[in-house]
Amino acid sequence: MTLHLPAADGTLRAYEPRTEPLAFTPGTPFTSRTVFSAAHVVADPLADVTPDSPAAVDWDATLAFRRHLWSHGLGVAEAMDTAQRGMGLDWAGAAELIRRSAAEARTVGGRIACGVGTDQLPAGTLAEIRAAYEEQLAVVEEAGAQAIVMASRALAAAARGPEDYLEIYGHLLRQAAEPVILHWLGPMFDPALEGYWGSSDLDAATGTFLEVIAAHPDKVDGVKISLLDARREVDLRRRLPHGVRCYTGDDFHYPELIAGDEQGFSHALLGIFDPLGPLAAQAVRVLDTGDVPGFRALLDPTVELSRHLFQPPTRFYKTGVVLLAWLAGHQDHFAMVGGLQSARSLPHLARAYELADTLGLFPDPKLAEERMRTLLSLYGVTR
Numbered sequence: 001m002t003l004h005l006p007a008a009d010g011t012l013r014a015y016e017p018r019t020e021p022l023a024f025t026p027g028t029p030f031t032s033r034t035v036f037s038a039a040h041v042v043a044d045p046l047a048d049v050t051p052d053s054p055a056a057v058d059w060d061a062t063l064a065f066r067r068h069l070w071s072h073g074l075g076v077a078e079a080m081d082t083a084q085r086g087m088g089l090d091w092a093g094a095a096e097l098i099r100r101s102a103a104e105a106r107t108v109g110g111r112i113a114c115g116v117g118t119d120q121l122p123a124g125t126l127a128e129i130r131a132a133y134e135e136q137l138a139v140v141e142e143a144g145a146q147a148i149v150m151a152s153r154a155l156a157a158a159a160r161g162p163e164d165y166l167e168i169y170g171h172l173l174r175q176a177a178e179p180v181i182l183h184w185l186g187p188m189f190d191p192a193l194e195g196y197w198g199s200s201d202l203d204a205a206t207g208t209f210l211e212v213i214a215a216h217p218d219k220v221d222g223v224k225i226s227l228l229d230a231r232r233e234v235d236l237r238r239r240l241p242h243g244v245r246c247y248t249g250d251d252f253h254y255p256e257l258i259a260g261d262e263q264g265f266s267h268a269l270l271g272i273f274d275p276l277g278p279l280a281a282q283a284v285r286v287l288d289t290g291d292v293p294g295f296r297a298l299l300d301p302t303v304e305l306s307r308h309l310f311q312p313p314t315r316f317y318k319t320g321v322v323l324l325a326w327l328a329g330h331q332d333h334f335a336m337v338g339g340l341q342s343a344r345s346l347p348h349l350a351r352a353y354e355l356a357d358t359l360g361l362f363p364d365p366k367l368a369e370e371r372m373r374t375l376l377s378l379y380g381v382t383r
Helices: 059-071 091-108 126-142 153-158 162-175 202-215 230-239 254-259 277-288 292-309 314-327 337-342 346-359 365-378
Strands: 003-006 012-015 035-038 075-078 112-116 146-149 180-185 220-226 245-248 267-270
Touching (some): 003 346, 003 365, 059 075, 059 091, 075 091, 126 146, 126 153, 146 162, 220 230, 245 254, 245 267, 277 292, 292 346
Parallel strands (some): 180 220
Antiparallel strands (some): 003 012
């Protein structure tokens, strides 16, 4: 049945939903790339909370979604910005999420890495920032998960220059029990991280970042780059010490970066692989056979959806991710912690539905159509 979807100019356009999904089945573990999906959290829609309240999480649905990702061979990057870290999910909620997800990973044999930050500390001295990082690292290591050392808003505000980043990260890496993933999140994802690594000049910042890695190569499993700049990622990738992986976090250029070139490739740690999980897994298995054109043929068509979800203000991409999870039947509602379901317009959400439906991402297209129709009606679109 035809849906009438709102366009950016306020007009309605007819759209005919597809009737059959693409078929995705779990398969063998990946052999050529290490791939993580940064996973969203499912809010408890019946909790009596306000946007300023601690997050109320539906733990059963949240863990079920992680099992879905693991079933397709993807690793889970837990308690990252996709999980609304610092945008509705506070440290207490993140710590509980880490413990529960790590325990679930052990049960099903899934790979998991978890975010380590300083968000229990809105601001502080360098000593307090170091202690906050240490507290979170201890929680992740005690849970039995790999650590992803995330960028710190508090450190961005307190650091006087590159030397403070070298000191804080060096201290943390020296005490890490196992190699970690370092995460460089650009200001398009979080404006408070402008000037990270001690400079707004990205060349200078890259130099400091590489200096941290070079001083502790045995403690760095890899780096996650989220700057939405493919050229810069490739340049940095080629400068990494031997054995240190590059995990692309570029939700605009991921097919080409994962495919790589004659000098190397990127692994992946991506928020877009939350809604793309089964399709992305199938594409990587094709890549495992050496079929780069086949890999690109599967993944390239998804870039339009990803660029739409991550369009500025990029930090609100989570709203589209959760919309698609609801439409796909992974959760029973379109509510988000912190009320973030209101962060994108109806035309934006309608376009996200259309692009995802065209790709065949919904296991039950009829359910997705019915849910989209319900959302439209709540906004007064009844045609």
